[in-house]
Amino acid sequence: MNYIETDGVKIVLRNFGKIDPLKVEEYVARGGYESLKKALTAMTPEAVIEEVKASGLRGRGGAGFPTGLKWSFTKKDADQKYIVCNADEGEPGTAKDRLIMTGDPHGLIEGMAIAGYAIGATKGFIYCRGEYTTSINTLNHAINQARENGFLGENLFGTDFTFNLEVRSGAGAYVCGEETALIESIEGHRGMPRFKPPFPGGAGLWGKPTVVNNVETLANVPVILDKGADWYKSIGTEKSAGTKIFILCGNLRNTGALELPFGMTVREVMETYGGGLLTGRDLQMVHLGGAASGIMPPALIDTPLTYEDLQAVGQGLGSGVILAIDDQKDFMSYICSNTHFFEHESCGKCTPCREGTARINEILHRIAAGDGTLEDLDNLKDLGEMMQISALCGLGQAAPTPVLTSLEHFMDKYVEAVSGKKNEVNEEAVATEAIHKSYYEAAPIKLD
Amino acid sequence: MINLTIDGKQVQAESGMTILQAAKANGIEIPTFCYDPALSKAGACRICVVEVEGARLLAAACVAPIYEGMVVHTNSEKVQKSRRINLELLWANHNQDCLTCEKAGECKLQELCYKYGVTESRFEGKKRNLPIFDDNPFYIRDYNKCINCGKCIRACQEIQINETYDFVDRGFNTHPDTAYRVDLMAKESPCVFCGNCVAVCPTGALTSKINRGTFRTWEVEKKVKTTCTYCGCGCGLELNVIGNKVVRVTPDLSGTTPNEHGALCTKGRFGFDFINREDRLTNPLIKENGKFRKASWEEALDLIASKLKGIADVNGGNSLMFLSSARTTNEENYLMQKLSRAVFKTNNVDHCARL
Amino acid sequence: MAGLAASFGSGAMTNSISEFSKAKCIFVIGSNTTETHPIISLQIKKAVKYNGAKLIVADPRRIDLIDFADVWMRHKSGTDVALFNGMMHVILKEGLADEEFIKERTEKFDELKAVVDKYTPEYASEITGVPAEDIIEAARIYASAENSSIAYAMGITQHTCGVDNVRSSANLAMVTGNMGKEGTGVNPLRGQNNVQGACDMGALNAVYTGYQKVTLPAVKEKFEKAWGVEGLSDKPGYTVTSSFAAVEEGKVKGMFIMGENPMVSDPNTGHIEHCLKALDFLVVQDIFLTPTAQLADVVLPAATFAEKEGTFTNTERRVLKVRQAINPIGNSKPDWKILCEIATCCGYPMDYANAEEIFEEIASVTPSYGGISYDRIEETGGLAWPCPTKDHPGTKFLHKGKFARGLGEFKGIEWKAPAENPDDAYPLILSTGRSLFHYHTGSMTRRAKALDEYLPKNRVEINPAKAAELGIANGEQVKISTRRGEVVTEAYVTERVPEHTIFLLFHFEEAAANRLTNNALDPVCGIPEYKACAAKIEKIS
Ligand SMILES: Cc1cc2nc3c(=O)[nH]c(=O)nc-3n(C[C@H](O)[C@H](O)[C@H](O)COP(=O)(O)O)c2cc1C
Ligand code: SF4
Ligand code: SF4
Ligand code: SF4
Numbered sequence A: 001m002n003y004i005e006t007d008g009v010k011i012v013l014r015n016f017g018k019i020d021p022l023k024v025e026e027y028v029a030r031g032g033y034e035s036l037k038k039a040l041t042a043m044t045p046e047a048v049i050e051e052v053k054a055s056g057l058r059g060r061g062g063a064g065f066p067t068g069l070k071w072s073f074t075k076k077d078a079d080q081k082y083i084v085c086n087a088d089e090g091e092p093g094t095a096k097d098r099l100i101m102t103g104d105p106h107g108l109i110e111g112m113a114i115a116g117y118a119i120g121a122t123k124g125f126i127y128c129r130g131e132y133t134t135s136i137n138t139l140n141h142a143i144n145q146a147r148e149n150g151f152l153g154e155n156l157f158g159t160d161f162t163f164n165l166e167v168r169s170g171a172g173a174y175v176c177g178e179e180t181a182l183i184e185s186i187e188g189h190r191g192m193p194r195f196k197p198p199f200p201g202g203a204g205l206w207g208k209p210t211v212v213n214n215v216e217t218l219a220n221v222p223v224i225l226d227k228g229a230d231w232y233k234s235i236g237t238e239k240s241a242g243t244k245i246f247i248l249c250g251n252l253r254n255t256g257a258l259e260l261p262f263g264m265t266v267r268e269v270m271e272t273y274g275g276g277l278l279t280g281r282d283l284q285m286v287h288l289g290g291a292a293s294g295i296m297p298p299a300l301i302d303t304p305l306t307y308e309d310l311q312a313v314g315q316g317l318g319s320g321v322i323l324a325i326d327d328q329k330d331f332m333s334y335i336c337s338n339t340h341f342f343e344h345e346s347c348g349k350c351t352p353c354r355e356g357t358a359r360i361n362e363i364l365h366r367i368a369a370g371d372g373t374l375e376d377l378d379n380l381k382d383l384g385e386m387m388q389i390s391a392l393c394g395l396g397q398a399a400p401t402p403v404l405t406s407l408e409h410f411m412d413k414y415v416e417a418v419s420g421k422k423n424e425v426n427e428e429a430v431a432t433e434a435i436h437k438s439y440y441e442a443a444p445i446k447l448d
Numbered sequence B: 001m002i003n004l005t006i007d008g009k010q011v012q013a014e015s016g017m018t019i020l021q022a023a024k025a026n027g028i029e030i031p032t033f034c035y036d037p038a039l040s041k042a043g044a045c046r047i048c049v050v051e052v053e054g055a056r057l058l059a060a061a062c063v064a065p066i067y068e069g070m071v072v073h074t075n076s077e078k079v080q081k082s083r084r085i086n087l088e089l090l091w092a093n094h095n096q097d098c099l100t101c102e103k104a105g106e107c108k109l110q111e112l113c114y115k116y117g118v119t120e121s122r123f124e125g126k127k128r129n130l131p132i133f134d135d136n137p138f139y140i141r142d143y144n145k146c147i148n149c150g151k152c153i154r155a156c157q158e159i160q161i162n163e164t165y166d167f168v169d170r171g172f173n174t175h176p177d178t179a180y181r182v183d184l185m186a187k188e189s190p191c192v193f194c195g196n197c198v199a200v201c202p203t204g205a206l207t208s209k210i211n212r213g214t215f216r217t218w219e220v221e222k223k224v225k226t227t228c229t230y231c232g233c234g235c236g237l238e239l240n241v242i243g244n245k246v247v248r249v250t251p252d253l254s255g256t257t258p259n260e261h262g263a264l265c266t267k268g269r270f271g272f273d274f275i276n277r278e279d280r281l282t283n284p285l286i287k288e289n290g291k292f293r294k295a296s297w298e299e300a301l302d303l304i305a306s307k308l309k310g311i312a313d314v315n316g317g318n319s320l321m322f323l324s325s326a327r328t329t330n331e332e333n334y335l336m337q338k339l340s341r342a343v344f345k346t347n348n349v350d351h352c353a354r355l
Numbered sequence C: 001m002a003g004l005a006a007s008f009g010s011g012a013m014t015n016s017i018s019e020f021s022k023a024k025c026i027f028v029i030g031s032n033t034t035e036t037h038p039i040i041s042l043q044i045k046k047a048v049k050y051n052g053a054k055l056i057v058a059d060p061r062r063i064d065l066i067d068f069a070d071v072w073m074r075h076k077s078g079t080d081v082a083l084f085n086g087m088m089h090v091i092l093k094e095g096l097a098d099e100e101f102i103k104e105r106t107e108k109f110d111e112l113k114a115v116v117d118k119y120t121p122e123y124a125s126e127i128t129g130v131p132a133e134d135i136i137e138a139a140r141i142y143a144s145a146e147n148s149s150i151a152y153a154m155g156i157t158q159h160t161c162g163v164d165n166v167r168s169s170a171n172l173a174m175v176t177g178n179m180g181k182e183g184t185g186v187n188p189l190r191g192q193n194n195v196q197g198a199c200d201m202g203a204l205n206a207v208y209t210g211y212q213k214v215t216l217p218a219v220k221e222k223f224e225k226a227w228g229v230e231g232l233s234d235k236p237g238y239t240v241t242s243s244f245a246a247v248e249e250g251k252v253k254g255m256f257i258m259g260e261n262p263m264v265s266d267p268n269t270g271h272i273e274h275c276l277k278a279l280d281f282l283v284v285q286d287i288f289l290t291p292t293a294q295l296a297d298v299v300l301p302a303a304t305f306a307e308k309e310g311t312f313t314n315t316e317r318r319v320l321k322v323r324q325a326i327n328p329i330g331n332s333k334p335d336w337k338i339l340c341e342i343a344t345c346c347g348y349p350m351d352y353a354n355a356e357e358i359f360e361e362i363a364s365v366t367p368s369y370g371g372i373s374y375d376r377i378e379e380t381g382g383l384a385w386p387c388p389t390k391d392h393p394g395t396k397f398l399h400k401g402k403f404a405r406g407l408g409e410f411k412g413i414e415w416k417a418p419a420e421n422p423d424d425a426y427p428l429i430l431s432t433g434r435s436l437f438h439y440h441t442g443s444m445t446r447r448a449k450a451l452d453e454y455l456p457k458n459r460v461e462i463n464p465a466k467a468a469e470l471g472i473a474n475g476e477q478v479k480i481s482t483r484r485g486e487v488v489t490e491a492y493v494t495e496r497v498p499e500h501t502i503f504l505l506f507h508f509e510e511a512a513a514n515r516l517t518n519n520a521l522d523p524v525c526g527i528p529e530y531k532a533c534a535a536k537i538e539k540i541s
Helices: A024-029 A034-042 A045-055 A067-072 A096-103 A105-119 A133-148 A179-186 A215-227 A229-233 A266-272 A307-312 A331-345 A351-368 A374-390 A394-398 A401-409 A411-418 A427-431 A434-439 B019-025 B077-092 B108-115 B151-159 B196-200 B266-270 B297-315 B330-343 C002-008 C017-022 C038-051 C064-068 C080-093 C099-105 C109-116 C121-128 C132-144 C162-175 C195-200 C217-227 C240-248 C269-278 C335-345 C355-365 C374-380 C449-454 C464-470
Strands: A082-087 A123-128 A164-169 A210-214 A243-250 A256-261 A283-288 A321-326 B002-006 B009-013 B049-052 B071-073 B139-141 B165-168 B175-178 B206-208 B222-227 B236-242 B245-251 B285-288 B291-294 B320-323 C025-029 C054-058 C071-073 C148-152 C186-188 C254-258 C281-286 C298-301 C310-313 C318-322 C428-433 C459-462 C477-481 C486-493 C501-505 C518-521 C533-539
Touching: A024 A105, A024 A133, A034 A105, A034 A215, A045 A067, A045 A105, A045 A215, A045 A229, A067 A105, A067 A210, A082 A105, A082 A179, A082 A215, A096 A105, A096 A133, A096 A215, A096 A243, A105 A123, A105 A133, A105 A164, A105 A210, A105 A215, A123 A133, A123 A179, A133 A164, A179 A210, A210 A215, A215 A229, A243 A266, A266 A283, A266 A321, A283 A331, A283 A401, A331 A351, A331 A401, A331 A411, A351 A374, A351 A394, A351 A411, A351 B077, A374 A394, A374 A401, A374 A411, A374 B077, A401 A411, B002 B019, B009 B019, B049 B077, B077 B108, B151 B165, B151 B196, B196 B206, B222 C318, B245 B266, B266 C449, B285 B297, B297 B320, B297 C254, B297 C281, B297 C298, B297 C335, B320 B330, B320 C240, B330 C195, B330 C217, B330 C254, B330 C310, B330 C335, B330 C355, C002 C162, C002 C186, C017 C038, C017 C148, C025 C038, C025 C132, C038 C054, C038 C064, C054 C064, C054 C132, C071 C132, C080 C109, C080 C121, C080 C132, C080 C162, C099 C162, C121 C132, C148 C162, C162 C186, C195 C310, C217 C355, C240 C269, C310 C355, C318 C374, C459 C464, C459 C477, C464 C486, C464 C533
Parallel strands: A082 A123, A082 A210, A123 A164, A243 A321, B002 B071, B320 C254, C025 C054, C025 C148, C054 C071, C148 C186, C254 C281, C281 C298, C428 C501, C459 C486
Antiparallel strands: A243 A256, A283 A321, B002 B009, B049 B071, B139 B206, B165 B175, B222 B236, B236 B245, B285 B291, B285 C298, C310 C318, C428 C533, C459 C501, C477 C486, C477 C533
16 A cells, blocks of 8 residues: 655544554544544534534545535434445545555544434444455454444443444445445345435435445544534635545556645646656646546646636546546547446446446447547537436446546547547457556555 | 426426426426336436426436426426437437337337437447347247336336346346346246236337237227226226227226226236137027037027926926126126026026135 | 125125235235235235235145245144134233224124133144144234234135134134224135126025015015016025036026036036036027037027126125127127027016116115216226215225124134045045136136146146155146046146145146035035045056
């Protein structure tokens, strides 16, 4: 695991490398479970939600939805509610949640217990990517320790609050990271997303109100309660409070994961921590945020890494992956590997995505092979835009984003391709997904 | 009541309704594939998408709840474009065999392609290529015509309360099939051939085998609602007629029949072809020297009247027995007992109620 | 029927089909519902799957409904009374009875109590072979649910003790107050499409329409007036089964059979054939040349349901419309027209212009149908009787507030062994029944291509242990014999049947189960014992 040390403030990785994750006493020694105690003994659930709201914390699972607000939307009266931690981490190249789960599992457990208290859930599930065996083992170990030490179970800290936690291992499909598909999967069904509304907060797991949050989101919570919303808000920018784990990968000298306050530009991060590109190489593009995010042209890399700035230029932060691709890589091959990924990962439930991802991939391969036409480009745009607004879940809605953003910024490359230039697309490699993963190779995505 | 605007019209609808329901209640039709009022909702086909002002995404009308002040456009350019592409996508992955398809004329895909002017698809390419499953006497499954609406799966689960199908494979290859893809006739298959799945399939993916290839859907002259002739459930159904032939049975969806959602069993749906069988009795028969010969009604009735009267005259009415029938109508049973009682003055009338 | 009428004052299904899905407990006994009443089974399964209902099934065979059951009592064929008594014993002992209901709405409870007293679960278990715990659990579930419904069919009635079985089910419902409320009741599921209607119409030896007794002078007078005749008989006539005995004795010489096929449907086919051949004159009116029609002197071609207008009354007492879709095939005619012509030829003119006119007459002489008309059926989709007046909405469930007979009558019933028990010569119990894929004597379904292709021949279900013992392999030809006859068919080795029972379908004339069955009758209502007779089975090489 390549962890890149920084000198700035750390929140979710504050204990990373500083404690033995298998020893709860080391977590406690650094102030662990104090926030949970504070919440349970000195705060009402509403006050906890207010504090999280005031902190400006936004979801780190990709959509950036304000966490406090999500909690406050949870249906009030229900005999049972659930808090679910999304640890599916299916985004290619992303390995941020794993750092937390393997490096500081109690930080997540404490965050979940606090969230459970805030929304009134007595039961939590951590839905962890199946291949993450170390994470699963570490979490189970930590949960047992927490239970033995009175941080989980009945009557926590002498209050009447009860909270139990269970780890469920994921089914392996990318779409299972989508919160409703994840819920279906926990329920034992095929991982296919549900339509929304109802949102999980209204009717989620087994029809009960459920909050689904990302690992990194939840890991922020103990610190927010400990140091206060004001402190938290002072980090990062106005609209993007706190820190974020970024993953540098692709054709950079240094790759790895690091926690940074929001606000540095893409270029600064790549240069300061990634060491820039290899000598003699030029940047072709940055794929920022994961497979379903936009393709960023070099002209935009001075955009600060915040929700608001990226949105303003039609890009997104996604899961925090910063994939730099230099001019030695073949453009069409990269795009094709990406569209292949989505065709493969579509769950098949809704028409726009099931059929659309396949057609986008088909058209792009045709173009890459030199058999495309200008109409194909129009058709791609039409189809992509339709999927964005008509697909059932985030997967199908976001799947065309790389194609649409690259059509916007790299039209010349497409035109060149449809004008007869044969590309050397390694069909076999694309088909086996290997090529897609290879772009993230430099990143620390070796699985546990 | 909730106030909202649909296609520029101020309308009211009940709280808790979906856009689809509110539109329907106000006379505005929105096309659907995967929606069926009898089934749980899927929100999957996305053909019913509509534009809601202020929303980034189009909303699936079948599942999107209405709210006060909502402004909906059910047929804006954006909506039409989305529907057209949706249809092009389906069409590109369809075997386009309308000429010989049993469903032609009643196919929802055909109908909407017509309505939205989709005559060809820009997205032609690979197609699903699955074998046609002709594995039972009742219906054929051709998933090359399936649009993955999932209604068959839900009909089996929610109407038949059985679990024959679920989606198998993923992505482009997703389609319904049995668990472990066993044949429907296999021991492990729970299918009871009620055909409730066939009845809800919007395309030619699931089609009946009875009278297959002998008529086109548009040739059906009338659909006569009546009551099933088999068991005592009394299910409502529709006899579809061409000429003097019953060519198929369709469900009676009027909602007032004893069979909820028009559900039928295998006999009611697939067992009607005895009606037009060649070996139906078509003339009175009189037995002479141990052999039957054709007779006119007059002759047969005269013979019967004289024989019955003769026996009654000699031995009394109680020497006759009238066996009525639990298969015939009330009116006929009434006349049978009236015949025995009023004409022959005997209570020797019964039927096999006890069997 | 006779049983329920004695307990409640009406023999019909007390509640409606759709109410099953609203019950919190359903007790199905002697009904292979998924096959014999498929659409009713949907409501039962729905109750279990979507409404949290508990399902208790009592059946010697492992029928499909058992997949949905909370308790399955695999009782020995013919031991239903002991099972009911055992359950009631538990209910009374554990204080689960509805005392108030018993006090307010019933009579003769003490008589029941006296009998039930000795049916401890252990004793009931001894007779039925059902573990005592299961009887206790079933009793508790049935008695504790908010509303519990009982459904039964031929498995209860087709025994020499059929009436006892039915009255026992009525006892159980009354003990727990599960009567006269939504989703409760005692619900006999009637087999054929219009068996309820045929009974309602007085196609029964002792009653006119609406169960008006032929023996009552006022009733006789009423019908004499309505029909413009004199001298209607006030003596009950023969039932189907007793009429055959009368033929043998030379008392019945002529028979008119409309749409029935006793050669296949009635027990002891050999005997039936003998009787039909002994008649001086036999008329059979049917849609096909059935085995019965083949014995007739005159055969009349009738129209099917698709070719005529009329009404059927389904098992929930609902009068439903039959509408004409096509013209009668060939020279066939609707049965009602033929009957009119025969009556007219016999000197009693019947000239109804259409079926509706007949129905109007029915409504005018039948109080429970009084408010029903074709127009109202069109409007509502069907009305359930009693519907005495034009503004009456029909009756979804019976006995609300008061039983048809006033107070519900308990009857203490002792268990009696079936008429014929297995012995050394015939060591197995033969039980007969229906398949989902065929109907009754098969005259229609055997001619429906898909159905006949699916199930083209009969087969006898035999338990694997028994099959192994007798050296019979699945699919082998076997001969089944009883004291009345033999049938050769194929063996189907399956756990569905218990070890000492074999099960045969009765739809197949070429392997007719009724060549084997017993024509011993229930002493009260004359139902033959199809569900249990002694048999043996052997492999034929
Ligand atoms: C196709 C797809 C995959 C997703 N995968 C993940 C994932 O692996 N991890 C995650 O936390 N969120 C994932 N999400 C986002 C979740 O649906 C959900 O928004 C998130 O878990 C909410 O948590 P947050 O508010 O803390 O970000 C995915 C969304 C989609 C559409
Ligand atoms: S958008 Fe794709 S992944 Fe999401 S529901 Fe539709 S087919 Fe499934
Ligand atoms: S025929 Fe009936 S049982 Fe078979 S799959 Fe279709 S709905 Fe299910
Ligand atoms: S087979 Fe028919 S009903 Fe089933 S999913 Fe396909 S199109 Fe829909």
